[in-house]
Amino acid sequence: xxxxxxSFTILKKEKSHNLxxxxxxxxxxxxxxxxxxxxxDEMILPPTMNLDGIATGICMISLVIVVVIxxxxxxxxxxxxxxxxxxxxxxxxxxxxxxxxxxTQTFSLYLVCxxxxxxxxxxxxxxxxxxxxxxxxxxYPGFQISLKATIYTLVIVLVQAFxxxxxxYGFIHRHEIKTLLGxxxxxxxxxxxxxxxxxFEIPSWLFVIIFVGAxxxxxxxxxxxxxxxxxxxxxxxxxxxxxxxKFIPKINSYLRKQxxxxxxxxxxTLANLDVTLSRCAMLLQVLSFGLLFTIxxxxxxxxxxxxxxxxxxxxxxxxxxxxxxIMYQVLMESRTRNKSFKQLAKIGYTKKEITSVIAKEVFxxxxxxxxxxxIYPITALILFVSSKIISxxxxxxxxxxxxFVMFVTGIIVYQNYKNMIYQEIE
Amino acid sequence: xxxxxxxxxxxxxxxxGTNAAVQAIKRxxxxxxxxxxxxxxxxxxxxxxxxxxxxxxxxxxxxxEIMIDDVNxxxxxxxxxxxxxxxxxxxxYQDYNLLENLTIYENIALSxxxxxxxxxxxxxxxxxxxxxxxxSELLDxxxxxxxxxxxxxxxxxxxxxxxxxxxxxxxxxxNLDSKNxxxxxxxxxxxxxxxxxxxxxxxxxxxxxxxxxxxxxxNDGVIEEELLRGNxxxxxxxxxxxxxxxxxxxxxxxx
Numbered sequence: 001x002x003x004x005x006x007s008f009t010i011l012k013k014e015k016s017h018n019l020x021x022x023x024x025x026x027x028x029x030x031x032x033x034x035x036x037x038x039x040x041d042e043m044i045l046p047p048t049m050n051l052d053g054i055a056t057g058i059c060m061i062s063l064v065i066v067v068v069i070x071x072x073x074x075x076x077x078x079x080x081x082x083x084x085x086x087x088x089x090x091x092x093x094x095x096x097x098x099x100x101x102x103x104t105q106t107f108s109l110y111l112v113c114x115x116x117x118x119x120x121x122x123x124x125x126x127x128x129x130x131x132x133x134x135x136x137x138x139x140y141p142g143f144q145i146s147l148k149a150t151i152y153t154l155v156i157v158l159v160q161a162f163x164x165x166x167x168x169y170g171f172i173h174r175h176e177i178k179t180l181l182g183x184x185x186x187x188x189x190x191x192x193x194x195x196x197x198x199x200f201e202i203p204s205w206l207f208v209i210i211f212v213g214a215x216x217x218x219x220x221x222x223x224x225x226x227x228x229x230x231x232x233x234x235x236x237x238x239x240x241x242x243x244x245x246k247f248i249p250k251i252n253s254y255l256r257k258q259x260x261x262x263x264x265x266x267x268x269t270l271a272n273l274d275v276t277l278s279r280c281a282m283l284l285q286v287l288s289f290g291l292l293f294t295i296x297x298x299x300x301x302x303x304x305x306x307x308x309x310x311x312x313x314x315x316x317x318x319x320x321x322x323x324x325x326i327m328y329q330v331l332m333e334s335r336t337r338n339k340s341f342k343q344l345a346k347i348g349y350t351k352k353e354i355t356s357v358i359a360k361e362v363f364x365x366x367x368x369x370x371x372x373x374x375i376y377p378i379t380a381l382i383l384f385v386s387s388k389i390i391s392x393x394x395x396x397x398x399x400x401x402x403x404f405v406m407f408v409t410g411i412i413v414y415q416n417y418k419n420m421i422y423q424e425i426e
Numbered sequence: 427x428x429x430x431x432x433x434x435x436x437x438x439x440x441x442x443g444t445n446a447a448v449q450a451i452k453r454x455x456x457x458x459x460x461x462x463x464x465x466x467x468x469x470x471x472x473x474x475x476x477x478x479x480x481x482x483x484x485x486x487x488x489x490x491e492i493m494i495d496d497v498n499x500x501x502x503x504x505x506x507x508x509x510x511x512x513x514x515x516x517x518x519y520q521d522y523n524l525l526e527n528l529t530i531y532e533n534i535a536l537s538x539x540x541x542x543x544x545x546x547x548x549x550x551x552x553x554x555x556x557x558x559x560x561x562s563e564l565l566d567x568x569x570x571x572x573x574x575x576x577x578x579x580x581x582x583x584x585x586x587x588x589x590x591x592x593x594x595x596x597x598x599x600x601n602l603d604s605k606n607x608x609x610x611x612x613x614x615x616x617x618x619x620x621x622x623x624x625x626x627x628x629x630x631x632x633x634x635x636x637x638x639x640x641x642x643x644x645n646d647g648v649i650e651e652e653l654l655r656g657n658x659x660x661x662x663x664x665x666x667x668x669x670x671x672x673x674x675x676x677x678x679x680x681x
Contacts, residue, residue, distance in 0.1 A: 256532060261548055264539045271527040343523045346484055348512030348540055350504050 007104035025113035033121020046138040204246035211239040229296035244281040269360040288373035290318035338424040366410040427459035436490030450476040451647040461622040465638035473647040512540040516585030520600035522577040524569040531565040575606035636664035
């Protein structure tokens with residue numbers, strides 16, 4: 001079998017995994033097309049509502065976020081091929097053949113997703129444009145598909161694909177056969193995690209105190225929007241990662257040893273949750289930052305309908321793209337649990353108990369990420385509403401949309417996780 | 427001696443009713459008594475692991491009857507089977523099967539957690555078996571921070587913590603060097619002698635099988651030979667096992 005045909009065979013076999021990656025690709029290309037249309041097409045907004053420098057900058061930042069998260073998602077796509085690449089390397093396959101294998105798979109998926117994404121993005125641009133004209137009271141001149149925006153999108157996606165190819169090359173080159181074959185795939189647990197790059201240890205509870213204390217200070221400050229936008233986001237960037245990486249694992253470890261050692265469901269739930277959370281630390285950091293950042297900008301532009309709509313789109317993009325990435329990451333992590341759950345079934349866990357472990361893990365995971373990522377935005381929104389900077393309706397709308405997306409992705413994760421484990425243990 | 431497992435006329439067919447149907451074991455009759463140490467040997471694909479899985483309720487037989495402690499397992503519901511597995515059985519595998527997200531302490535404690543022991547009792551028994559198997563210094567580590575030999579000792583510690591009636595081991599020394607293999611086998615023999623734990627081991631290794639009191643040779647899903655150690659020395663028993671294993675290779679060469 002030649003390498004190209006083999007790539008397609010494997011692509012077919014990993015159907016469910018590839019469907020999630022394709023979904024992510026389509027959504028990210030859709031948002032890329034939409035933002036590029038907004039930046040480059042002068043007719044998309046009414047003449048009275050031309051974008052200022054800040055709005056264009058935010059569109060650019062959003063574009064960069066989508067592209068960067070694309071790299072992150074590609075990492076999971078590659079992670080599932082570790083063992084196969086390891087076997088390739090072990091059997092002395094040329095690096096060119098391995099690259100051909102990865103390129104065929106990656107570019108095939110891109111070929112399918114690019115037209116769908118551009119089509120959806122263009123559709124989204126039409127809806128966006130119509131809506132903005134409507135709320136501005138200017139008659140809608142009709143939308144013309146911007147060739148420039150389509151070409152720019154294609155160029156950005158192709159540049160991204162090129163860098164992914166470079167990443168794939170680095171991936172093959174960098175990893176040793178032993179790592180690829182899966183001997184070192186599990187989470188590294190070590191003392192090193194308790195240290196920063198300084199000569200002294202920063203206790204993890206200090207980050208919790210900073211997190212809570214800063215929230216209190218921000219809530220009592222005068223320039224609410226500016227302070228939340230600048231200081232709030234700095235605190236989130238510094239503290240969220242440390243809380244997930246250091247504080248929560250300590251609490252988790254204490255609970256497991258002191259409270260849950262006699263509870264067979266909670267013991268496994270907490271152990272799995274610890275690993276899942278640490279894998280998503282970076283995404284959660286970006287999510288909490290993105291939420292607070294866009295909420296502050298929405299508040300700042302609340303009186304300008306065009307800008308408000310644009311910021312709303314950015315807000316939707318951040319929530320959808322990041323929740324898809326989190327979903328994808330959790331599902332990839334759950335794939336590595338097949339063996340553990342099979343082992344649990346062998347030593348006497350019933351199917352009902354295994355289902356309970358999965359349900360509790362997914363529930364606690366989403367509860368924690370919703371709590372950690374919304375505590376600042378919700379406080380900010382309550383203060384903005386009570387200071388009459390924005391309406392309560394807008395605040396409720398923003399939070400409800402976030403909770404709705406999290407709820408839907410949580411249900412999808414639970415169903416897929418459960419089905420994957422059932423297939424293994426039955 | 428009391429019967430622990432009695433299999434009568436047990437067969438297992440995979441993909442039954444399709445063109446890809448495979449009969450893994452064929453009408454096997456087997457009785458395992460309390461305190462026995464039985465090794466199951468045979469070529470790859472002979473049905474050794476299938477037999478082990480069927481005897482320990484992990485897999486269900488297509489036909490035949492299996493009695494465990496005078497209870498027909500086909501009449502047990504899922505809950506009862508699970509209960510039987512965590513109360514009466516201890517598993518040891520070639521690839522250790524430790525849960526990588528749990529610490530060594532939690533891995534050993536898990537079997538006791540399942541039998542609903544108190545926290546103090548769990549702590550006492552985990553420390554006791556950890557000391558006995560010389561893994562005390564590993565208790566706060568994770569499996570991926572331990573060597574193969576250490577992981578297998580932890581897997582045995584997890585099994586010993588509940589003092590099961592029957593220990594089932596599938597190639598327990600398959601991933602270990604000869605020094606660690608010997609240590610593991612000596613531990614198992616000690617358990618069988620001092621605590622009258624029944625042992626059922628699947629192995630390819632004649633040396634490992636020579637520690638047993640009885641060897642069953644399985645081929646094409648059928649138990650072809652049954653060899654008792656009796657009064658033979660370990661070396662004599664080892665030679666007898668090698669003879670049976672090499673007979674198969676000799677016939678293959680002739681054909």
